[in-house]
Amino acid sequence: MISEADQIVFFVDDDAQLRDANVQTLDLAGLPVRAFADAASLLAMIGPNFDGVVVSDIRMPGMDGLQLFARLRALDVDIPVILITGHADVPMAVSALRDGAFDFLPKPFAADHFVAAVRRALAHRRLILDNRALRAAAASPPDSPLIGDSPAMVRLRESVAQVARAEVDVLIEGETGTGKELVAAMLHRASPRAARAFVAVNCAALPDAHAEIELFGHAADAVPHGRFERSGRIEASSRGTLFLDDIDGMPLAVQPRLLRVLEEREVLPVGADRPVPLDLRVIASAKRDLLALAQQGAFRSDLYFRLNVVRLSIPPLRERRSDIAQLFAAFVAEAVAQTGQGEFRMTDAIRRHLLDHEWPGNVRELRNFAFSAVLNLLDGSGPSTARQTLPDRVAAYEAMLLREALEATRGNVARAVDLLGIPRKTFYDKMARAGLTAGVFRGRR
Structure with a gap:
């Protein structure tokens, strides 16, 4: 998405004195401008992706302003063209306006009126190009769900591709809304475990009273109203991927048992005598700094160091x-x-x-x-x-x-x-x- 500072005004007038005066006006207004003494020179510098505005006098030797306008419309019908006219040329300018010219300015015109017209034309061109980009995006969806060509996103896509096939646990850091679950799902889909379960657990939403049962399951008759044994979310992810979302919100009381799962690759259901062996990959995400939380006593430091095998950071949008x-x-x-x-x-x-x-x-x-x-x-x-x-x-x-x-x-x-x-x-x-x-x-x- 371009801004006004990225655009340029092409100004053409064969009268050097008027050309210099109008260029100075645009310069003082902070608008990038390039001056031309004839229409042919200007036309040679414009391609179909021109992101600016053309301001042209009508009466010029060789190719005049109306001929230039016609040539520009043949190149790109949406390039904004502002025509500068003398009193005798107003009917021609009005006709050009009906044919698609953006505006015309009868001489003499005030500097602020001139600058305002150019700014409107630049804004119009930005909208035209933005809508073209929207249509192009709809016609060709991105190859990766991680959209963006900034250096940070290029590095992140490369890191995801490298880490996905490795049998290592991963910690994903990023603010709320940055796409941590998306990255976790991408890691799973590109891994040898892709055909197996991807089990996501929102750790921050686990109720303290039932967190252990939800995660680890329980043996028969081990809990009230629990006549039959129940597998937990961790066991359900065996042979696949366990995604611990927002692990920075996991209750402290549960963290020692989770540490054992990570270290021993086995889970002991509540009330059970024997652990259940596991074959799983663990991906965790955090929106807060886990090391800082560990230093404050709000997160177990040994669990942090066990999770921090491979770390991926997702930058905020700003x-x-x-x-x-x-x-x-x-x-x-x-x-x-x-x-x-x-x-x-x-x-x-x-x-x-x-x-x-x-x-x-x-x-x-x-x-x-x-x-x-x-x-x-x-x-x-x-x-x-x-x-x-x-x-x-x-x-x-x-x-x-x-x-x-x-x-x-x-x-x-x-x-x-x-x-x-x-x-x-x-x-x-x-x-x-x-x-x-x-x-x-x-x-x-």
Whole structure:
């Protein structure tokens, strides 16, 4: 996504005095500008990916401004052209405006009026190029789920590829919303264990009273109301991958037993006499600094050092702002496909938000913003809603939430119902209206 500072104004006028004066005006306004004495020289410097604006006098020897305008339209119909006209040329300029010129300025014109017109043209060109990028992204999805060409993301993709096939435990660090579970799933899918289970456990959500049973399971009659033995999440991941998400939130009381699992590769269910041998790979994630937590006594230091075999760090979005445009384009394409909306068009308000916002929620926040933009839920900053009723917009948003719940639970309706907090009958009714079938999501990983 380009900014005004990345763009340029091409200014052409055969009158050296007027040319120098107008170039100085643009310079003083902080706008990059390049001057030309004739239209042919300017035309030779423009290609189809030109990201700037052309300002041209109409009356010039050789190729005049109108001929230049016609040649530019043949090259790229969306290059903004501002024509400078004398009083006698106003009818010609008006005709050019009808043919697609961006604006015309009758001489003499005020410097602030000139600068304002150029800034509007530059903003228009940015929107044109951004929308082209969005369409291109929709036509060619990225090769990797880890989107971005910043040095940090290139290194991360290389590290994931190297580590995936190694039988080592991995610690993934990153703020909330950076994509830690995505990286964990990529490591699993590219590993020799890809055909086996990928069991994700949200450690921060484990209730203290039942955390041990949830993780380690229990023997028959070992706990109240537990007549039959029960396998825990750790045993369920044997021969596959155990993903301990947000391990920095794991209850301290559970950590010694987890340390034994990591060291001995066996699990002792609650109340059992014999441990169960395990063959698993462990991937853990943390949004806080585990070493600092260990030094504060809020996390076991021996568990930290056992987890810290290979460490992958995911940078926050504010530290890789060059990836925002590419990520947004991918999320818009995903939102259009999921919601069935028509073609999305970038607006200046959305551009400003993408460029100026700090994104404390990282990639997850950006994805939510993209979906809201596609669904026209941005308090007037989204695309036009003239042809879409409120019920249509609500239905599209509900369909998106249903899809997300079914994908997150791999088609498990009971878990999806709990996730959304609605009655099962309501869920089935809405699923039928959206044309969704739970079975479609059961084979996905």
